[in-house]
Amino acid sequence: MPTSTELIATADAHSAHNYHPLPVVLSSAEGAWMTDVEGRRYLDLLAGYSALNFGHGHPRLTAAARAQLDRLTLTSRAFHHDRFADFCVRLARLCGMEAVLPMNTGAEAVETAVKTARKWGYRVKGVPDGRARIVVADGNFHGRTTTIVSFSTDEEARADYGPYTPGFTIVPYGDLAALAEAVDEDTVAVLLEPVQGEAGVLVPPPGYLAGVRELTRARNVLFIADEIQSGLGRTGRTFACEHEGVVPDVYVLGKALGGGIVPVSAVVSSRAVLGVFRPGEHGSTFGGNPLACAVALEVVAMLEEGDHQRRAAELGDHLHAELALLAGTGRVTGVRGRGLWAGVDVDPALGTGREISERLMAEGVLVKDTHGSTIRIAPPLVISKEDLDWGLDRLRDVLAA
Template sequence: MNATETLIAAADARSAHNYHPLPVVVATADGAWVTDVEGRRYLDLLAGYSALNFGHRNPRLVDAAKAQLERVTLTSRAFHHDLFARFCEELAQLCGMEMVLPMNTGVEAVETAVKTARKWGYRVKGVPGEMAKIVVAGGNFHGRTTTVISFSTDPEARADFGPYTPGFQIVPYGDLTAMESAMTENTVAVLIEPIQGEAGVIVPPEGYLRAVRELTRERNVLFMADEIQSGLGRTGRTFACEDEGVEPDVYVLGKALGGGILPVSAVVASADVLGVFQPGEHGSTFGGNPLACAVALEVMAMLRSGEYQERSARLGEHLHRELQALLGTGKVTAVRGRGLWAGVDVSPAVGTGRQVSERLMDRGVLAKDTHGRTIRIAPPLMISEEDLDWGLDQLRAVLGV
């Protein structure tokens, strides 16, 4: 066996089989490219599901992490550290909000948002105890903890992990009438992705987010936007909600906030919402740690320049123009997305999404399938147009067009 086969066999022998990765073993990475243990280079068109929006080992982010490693990395929230206040202030300002509750992974932030909504519902809205309801959308992906899979419609994520947590009402994504019908006096929040990533980069109907905002405001219900994948530049704006001029009550953030270096997540909202927490009611040993704050502060500085949002918008137009040209070839049945984010549905005649991803890998491109036939394309926002075009050339070659 070669080095790749040996390492994959070793991983399969000792690691739980909760993932089915492509058979590539990455050893080094830089920008939009990775190199495997055999020395083969690949263009990364997945970017860690948007965790690598700024590319692999972005020099500004690496330098920020190195500088902080020389100072202090962890205190726990038992003590203050000198970057925490600045991190909270700048993230609140970026979101146009007032308060921040930092966590680590995206699903921790979602769990935090759920607890926030329930606490707000009981303490502020006056919902009777144990009666709070949260409306969510079918096809959602908010993570895989026990509570979160309780409102998933994905059988793979949900099957055999019950009993499930109550308190959630699932409605079809994009269906405002169904959402309105699901709301009762005990509804405390609507939790949705402005664009559904794992479902295949599903963009809701025009005006849907605005209508959700109006409806939740009328019903005294929190609008919680899970921007873990869609936020921080991916769609050509800082947040996907901005595409419809919408400001939610709660932002749920993660992935790119850690710059592809370490997990950083947060819930960001007004003081009226996050102010419901008292000491001891929620927390995290690593949430808001000095190293995380140092990297996230540099991420926010890069976003404030607008450079990455502009690149995503400009290159995104090019990406979608090229992908739309594949429709009508008989090889692609649908293209969706916004900015540097696309879901491409391949015809069964071409093969499964997994097979197409493997053929792309053989040609030096890394992408990943979802739900059988959709290829997700989400390169780092710093990718060059030349590299993007080369990657699209490989996709056309694999599709035979």
């Protein structure tokens, strides 16, 4: 078996350098732990950016996938299959909605939501053709397609990909007054993350989401909540919007919906909104395939039980209490988050977020940096309190050193 160093060198020589992964080569995983090719174990405090909310190799999810692999994996949407109807019914019910449009990746789901909003604006709201606008927030991360980076404020994600798609207005995140001013007669939707993950796990001011809901309802504008990272248990509720008692017009889901096994995403809304599509106007060969539906159905069943949400809430309280103590040492300049999800701003004098992540890797803990000296902590929801505390102890050691 080649060593980690050899495998990294080969990957660097033969792949595009659109990622800068930490220098570790993983070969197996279970629960909240991963093992590299040399047999060293690491505690996963990233969980695939929330795609692994239920941990690595959850037995219920792998069993669902294995059973479906022996039956039927793909039909395309040219035909019905026997898992599709149940998937749509159960996911819609979990969301308190009526209809589902399945896709594969989160970016595809966001693109689908953009197309949905525009089509709804023209066919239902009556916006003149070609004038539909969608209001988004600065600091957003909704994906990396050409249209999505057109309304990104992250120059690293946006630079050199123009010409950019028009039709978007960017306002400060958390600023309800700015949002209200931006909404006009051509606005068809407001697209927001209830918690901004890539920006550093930013939680909006209290009342903001409720204010967005009230404003969009009053102005006849769709409220689209991108819950790809924040949804499906991560914040201690099924959806982060629930923390303010808000139900948007449209949920955009992904990541954890595939159980860390297959890419599954979906746009979930009312029949009145998703009913604007007619055959041939939008689709995906793999969207809603039998294997994806089988895994996602088990994810929905686990969320219906509520245990993972309660665990995220309880362990999340513990996580934030411990991080608050770290903030009191002066080595951490800020902590934000909700549930089992936190952005930790490390004193820049101690190193960049990348450097802190590398030092933690050397101690057996895997996290990922975001902007500047910020690291994200988002362990699988199945992590034990003992393992979480062990990981936090390693963070203390690294900061103290």
